[in-house]
Amino acid sequence: MRLPALKTSTTLLAITLATAGCVKMDGKVNGGGTMNSMGGAGKAVMTFNAERCDEQPVKGQVNFQDKTAIDWENDGGVSFRANVVEAGLCGEDIEFSGDAALACDQRCGPGEFEVAFEYDSTNPQLPGEGTGVACLVDWGEGVNASYRINGMASISVDTGPFSSYANRGALSGNVQTQECPSTKNDKNDEENG
Structure with a gap:
């Protein structure tokens, strides 16, 4: 049985990704869709x-919203609206500036x-607030999507009434990342200049 070897490989990959230095780069992301509930029978929507x-x-x-999430299903599930306080495309840490606001959380790896x-x-x-x-x-769109999956999402709640909620999986909708307008203009200037 190769399960122990698979567990070892998965563990080593997780450790490598968790300790890899990543830095946030400018960009935009938008989208939404459904993913499997965290252990429940329904779907999470984001x-x-x-x-x-x-x-x-x-x-x-x-x-x-994840109405059937285990540990919260009897209380109406996990449901919140949030404002973004930090964001960025995680890239390899080539020369980290030391600015903590530019460091990616260890839960997000390069390319996320x-x-x-x-x-x-x-x-x-379950009223309250948290982080x-x-x-x-x-992962692309249509026939260009990897494994015919348009995107993947991972969500972890650190504090508040839904503290310790975590879910990760393929998103049935779409995730779109884009460059900032000035980055596109910089590339056009380089090509034309």
Whole structure:
């Protein structure tokens, strides 16, 4: 049986990704869709948009709902609206500046768009506020999508009424990452200049 070898390989990969240095780069992400519930019979639903461009303030929102999530299903599930407080496309740390705001959370690896948020519960049975992180991956669209999956999402809630909620999986909708407008203009200037 090769299960122990698979577990060892998976563990080593997780350790490598968790200790790899990543730095946030400018960019935009938006999308939404459904993914499997965290252990429940239903689906989790999310929409999101986040932007970090040209030294402007980070902006965006996350809406999330998982009514059948284990540990919360008897209280109406996990449900919140959030404002984005940090965001960026995680890239390899070539020359880290030391600015903590540019460091990616260890839950998001290279190629994932990190979205840190502060939320307000929309579940009247579990009121309150808290923080969390989403990691989003754009795998393309249609026939160009890897494994015919348009995107992947990971969401972890750190504090508040949904503290310790975590879910990761393929998103049935779409994840789109984009460059900032000035980055596109810089590339056009280089090509024409």
